[in-house]
Amino acid sequence: MAASRLYVLDTNVLLHDPHCLYHFEEQDICIPMTVLEELDNIKDRQKMIAKEARAAIHAIDDIVRDAKVGQITKGIPIPSASGKMKLGKLMVFPDHELAFxxxxxxxxxxxxxxxxxxxxxxxxxxxxxxxxxxxxxxxNMRLKAYGAGLNIVEDYRKDQLITDISMLPEGHRRIEGDFWTTVENVQTQRSGHEVYHKVSPDLLPSVYMNEYIYDDHDFAARVVSIEEDAITLLDLNREKLMTHSCWGVSPLNLAQAFAMHSILDPSLDMCIINGAAGSGKTLVALACSLEMVIEQKRFNKIVVTRSTPPVAEDIGFLPGTEEEKMTPWLSAIHDNLEAMHEGDDQPQSSVRYAIEKGNIQFKSLNFIRGRSIQDAIVLIDEAQNLTPSQLKTILTRCGKGSKLVVLGNLAQIDSNYLTAVTSGLTYVVERFKPFIGSANIHLNGVVRSRLAEYAEENL
Structure with a gap:
């Protein structure tokens, strides 16, 4: 079947998904020479996207490597990885002379x-x-293209799992009224200190693994098993959740309590905490991390990285060691440490104690991507600026005995080619819904100050 479409790819599409060349089915693909030049310009720089640029170049080279002279501008068949699907052709177009x-x-x-x-x-x-x-x-490029006379301009949505950010699950679900009045049959069993309830799936349609459930009274639980004939809930003591304290920090609302519970739970390998600025993401994550490292001694260290584009691009120009270079970008951690110890007699000494005793290490994104991290709790801040490919690379670095806490605010994306629905943070939340070792919590409400709350709602 002959191709009916020719897709001209922008550089940011290849950076977003270096393997996108295999996702256009039987249609043809064109890469302008300018795109190759941009990839070449990026690949050798100390940028967060340098790895993606190199991967995209290798993907193109795998297809055109054996092409004969002149064939590359006419189109080279794209081989199917599985051999089951017929793909289109890839061509490189010399676009420089068109401007004249x-x-x-x-x-x-x-x-x-x-x-x-x-x-x-x-x-x-x-x-x-x-x-x-x-x-x-x-x-903006899509707008320019339409203005210039192009008939069809599209976003790349192969890895977009939802079309509206309002569809993103919050990780906790409210049941109106009293949950137990709706339950006719329940099997309750105790295992150690934990109490589990098996209820009918009809009571909780479309729930997913590790989603928190609560009602308007005192009931709170977490989904720990989903079967055809029953859903198993871990019963949580709501009062205990709200009064629990980690490193002097107690939850101010139920969502924060669920976040603290998920981070502290040793059965979970990853916790995704997203929410507005001032909702307490970093404070809760840092307090729980200090509790687990210093008091419970479950981990040897806390590794913190802030994954915004300027971190990886500009770090090389700053003086000092890697930790000293990262300090300006991780001031939010220091701010939260100071907030935890503001009532101490010597708050700065308390902050230094927490950093040293908790073995808090500030690492660049390149460190996270290039190493296997053992026996550590890893905090990734500003994860909304990561692509799905970048976040996948980081997730696969966590070794035995480590736990990952991913923090982000989808309303504060700095990337030029990411939106709330295409962010790696959104992608991971959706992909990990069925995973038994992961939980995601959306923190609703700004607890920083009434000024911050009003700004979040009205600006």
Missing amino acids: RKGYLPNGNEIHDNSIINCALHLQTTLSNLEVVLVTKDI
Whole structure:
């Protein structure tokens, strides 16, 4: 079957998913020469996306490596990894000379978008048998492309699991009224200090693993097993949840209590905490981490990294050791440590004690991605700026005896080619819903101050 579409890929699509070339089924793909130049410019720099640039270059090379002279501009068949699906062709188009032709956008060293748009415009004009589609994750570029006369411009959504951020699960579900009045049959059993209830799946439709359940009275529980004929709930003492303290920090609302419970639970390997600025994500995660390292001695250290683009790009230009370089970017950790000890006689001494006794290590993103971390609790802050591919790389670095706490705010994405629905944070929340060793909690409500709460709601 001949291709009916030709997809022209922007650089950010290849950076977002270096293996995207195999996701367009039987349709053809075009990569402008400008895109190859941008990938080459990124791959050798100390950027968070350098690894993705190199992976994309290798993916292209795997396809065109054995091409004959002149064949690459006409199209080379893309091999199917499984051999079961017929894929289209990949071509590289020399787009530089198009800027000098009448009717095309001006080009320049800093206007790479225009070159890529010109390429799509040229192919749209010359290839009447194909629908030419520009694929980019840059919203402004999509607007420019439409304004320049392109008929079809799309976002890359292969790894987008939801279409609206409101569909993202919160990790906790409220049952109106009294939950037990709706239960006709229940099997209750005790195992050590824990109490479990088996109830009918009809009572809790569409629940997922480790989702927290609560009602308007005193009931609170977590889903620990889902079977065809029964859902097993771990009964939680709601009063105990709300009064529990870690390193002097107690929850201010039920969502924070669920977050603390999930982080402290040794049966969970990963906790995803997302919520607005000031909702207490970092404070809760840090307090629980100190409790587990210093008091419970379950881990040997706390590894903290902040995964925003400037961290990995600019760290090399700062003086000092890796830890000293990371300090300006991880001031939020120091702020929260100071908040925990503000009532102490010597708060700065208490902060230093917590850092030393808790063995808190500030590491760059490159450290996390290149090592296997053992017997540590790893805090990844600002995870909303990671792509699914980047977050996958980090998750696979956690070794035996380690626990990962992923923190993020989907309303504060700094990446040029990520949105709330395509962020790696959103992707991981959806993908890990069935996993028995993971829980996600959305912290609703700003507890920082009434000013911060009003700004979050009204600005």
